[in-house]
Amino acid sequence: MTGLRAEPRVVATAAAQRAVAALVAERGPVMFFQSGGCCDGSLPMCFAEGEFRLGGRDVHLGDVAGAPFYIDGRQFERWAHTQLIVDVGEGEPEGFSLPAGDGHFILRSRVFGPGEDVAPAHLHDEKQRSTP
Amino acid sequence: MALTTDPVTTEAATTKDATFVAPGRAGSVVQVKARYENFIGGAWVPPVKGQYMTDLSPVNGQPICEVARSTAEDVELALDAAHAAKDAWGESSLTERAAVLNAIADRIEENLEMLAVAETWENGKPVRETLAADIPLAVDHFRYFAGATRSLEGRTTEIDKDTVAYHFHEPLGVVGQIIPFNFPLLMAAWKIAPALAAGNCTVVKPASPTPWSILKLAEVIGDVVPPGVLNVVTGPGAEIGKALATSPRIAKIGFTGETTTGRLIMQYAAENIIPSTVELGGKSPNIFFADVMEEDDEYLDKAVEGLVLYAFNKGEVCTCPSRALIEESIYDRFMERALERIRAIRQGDPLDLATMIGPQVSRQQIEKIASYVDIGRQEGAEVLIGGERAHLGGEFEDGYYFEPTVLKGHNDMRVFQEEIFGPVLAVTTFKDEAEAVEIANDTLYGLGAGVWTRNGNRAYRMGRAIKAGRVWTNCYHLYPAGAAFGGYKISGVGRENHAMMLEHYSQTKNVLVSYSTSPLGFF
Secondary structure (H helix, E strand, O other), X not given: OOOOOOEXXXXXXXXXXXXXXXXXXXXXXXEEEEOOEOOOOOOXXXXXXXXXXOOOOEEEEEXXXXXXXXXXXXXXXXXXXXXXXXXXXXXXXXXXXXXXXXXXXXXXXXXOOOOOOEOOOEEHHHHHHHOO | OOOOOOOOOOOHHHOOOOEOOOOOOOOOOOOOOOEEOEEEOOEEEOOOOOOEEEEEOOOOOOEEEEEEOOOHHHHHHHHHHHHHHHHHHHHXXXXXXXHHHHHHHHHHHHXXXXXXXXXXHHXXXXXXXXXXXXXXXXXXXXXXXXXXXXXXOOOXXXXXXXXXXXXXXXXXXXXXXXXXXXXXXXXXXXXXXXXXXXXXXXXXXXXXXXXXXXXXXXXXXXXXXXXXXXXXXXXXXXXXXXXXXXXXXXXXXXXXXXXXXXXXXXXXXXXXXXXXXXEOOOOOEEEEOXXXXXXXXXXXXXXXXXXXXXXXXHHOOOOOOOEEEEEHHHHHHHHHHHHHHHHOOOEOOOOXXXXXXXXXXXXXXXXXXXXXXXXXXXXXXXXXEOOOEOOOOHHHOOOOOEOXXXXXXOOOXXXXXXXXXXXXXXXXXXXXXXXXXXXXXXXXXXXXXXXXXXXXXXXHHHHHHOOOOEEEEOOOOOOOOOOOEXXXXXXXXXXXXXXXXXXXXEEEEEEEEEOOOOXXXXX
C-alpha cells in the first residue's frame, strides 16, 4: 500500500531543518510534540529528547530533520487527513518550547489529496517495539 | 468577559468617542518606566544575570518597556522570599487575610482606569472591555475570596461519644502559578486570590508576551501585601516556567495554557508528587435552536450578539464560542442577521472606547490564525466574511489585526476541532436536538458551551447533556466570581473562580482525638 515514495505525515521547511540541526548541535537530540488547545495550542513544541514523557497512545508521525515528531493519538484521529509542515516564525516562543534560532517553530498544514499515498503512523509503543 | 457588574462610568467613558492616550506618552494615565525588575519579597529586584527583554505592544508592534529576562536563579530568589513569608502568612488570622485581599481590591479599583489602559496596551484588547469587564472582575474576585475565606469552615465528626475527628484547612505553603496572555490581569487575579485567601504564598510567572501589566499591578498593590506573599518573576517559559514547575520547593502548580505544556506541568508535578490545576482550552459550541427566531424581540437581539461574542477579546479566550451550531430551519435568516452584526464590528485603536476588536496579542498568534484559515479553505470551508489579516494603516499598520472571520463547514474539519484563538468562527447546522448534542460533544475538549432557546426544558436537557464544565444558557462570556470554571475531557483538571478553590489550595489536616481514658486492650 505505502511505497518508498509515500508522502510523509510531517515535513519541515529548510528553515525548520536548519533550526533543528542548530539545536541538536548546541544541546543534543530534540523531539517535537504537537500541541492543542488554548494560547499556544496548535504549535509544534520542541523539547530536549526525553523531556516530554510519551504515553502509549501518543503517535509517532515521522521525523523532522532527524528529530521524532509525536502527536496525541486522539488528536491524530482528527488531523490524519492533513500533512503537517513545520516552519519557523519570527519572535521567541511564548510557551515552554525550545526556540528555533531567534524565532519559534510554527505549523502549516496541507490537506492530502484523494488517493494520495500517505506514510503510515505508529503508536509510540509500537515504534519502540519495532526499533531494535 | 462581559458585564457582570454595573457598567463602569469613568470620566472618559462618558464620552463614547473618547480615546485614551497611549501609556508612556504625555497626558496618559499610565506611567511607563524604561525597565522593570522582578517583584520579589516586596521589593524590585534586578535579575541575577542582568538580562532584560523587550515587551512589545501588539497595538503598533512597538516596544513598551524592558522587563527582566529571568533565569532559574531568580525563581530561586522568589522561592526564598516566599518561603521566608509563608509561616507568618499561613498563621495570619482570617481577619488579616481578608483585609489584605480587600485592600488589594480597593487599590485595583482606585487605579481601575490606569490598569485598564495598561492592560489594553499590553494585550490589545479594547479598552471598553478592560474598563467594564477585566478590571472590575479582578476587583470583585479579590473581594469574593476575602468573603469566601471568612465563611470556610472545617468539619467535625463525632466518630463515637468519646472520639472526635477534627478537620482543619491548612495552607499548602508556597505555590507556583503560570498565567496566560489572554487576560493577563484577570487570570492573575483568578489564581492569586484563592492562593492567598487559603494562606499560601505564591510565585507568579506572567505569560511571555504579557509581563508588564502584572508588574503595573504589583506597583499598585505591592505595599498592601506582606513582603514575600506575592512574587512576580518574568522571563521565557522554557527557562523560568520550567524552573518553577519542576521546583521541589512548590507545593502546588497552577497553569493555564495549551495541552502539551499542560501534560508537561502534570508530569513535573508527578515527579515531585504535588497537585496541579491545569486549564487547557476548548473548542466551545454555541448552539442556536430555531425557537430563538419565534419572535423578533430583544431576546433575539441578545442571541445574535451571543453568536458575535466569538470576536470578544479578538477570540483569544479559552471558552471562545468558536463553533456555532445553528438549527437548519433558521440558518439563512439567523446568519443574515449575525453577519450584519459582524460587518458592523469596529476594528481599530483599542484605546478608543468605540473600538470593539483590537489586535491579536502577538505576531505568533496572527500567523497561527492565518494558517488555520488557510487549512479551512483547503478543507473546503466557505469563507462567509473576513479571512485576511487587516491592515489599518498609519500608526496601526504593524499591529497584529485580523478581520473578524466566519467559515462555514462541517465538524470534521480541523477548523472545527482546534482552538484557533482568534476572531474566527466555524459555523455549521444541525437537524434536531439529538444531532446538536452529538456535534457539540464531538470534540476532544469540554470547557465551555452556549445554548440558546426559549424552551426551558430543552435548555435544561442540553445543559446536562453537553460534556463541558460550563454551559452558558441564554447568555455567553459571563464570568462572575462564584461560578465554577474548568474543563471536562482534555480541557483540563480542576476548577477556578469558586470558593471550592480554597480546598484546592489547602491541605486537609485531620486531628483524631480520643476523649476516653480506656486502653484499646490489644497489648
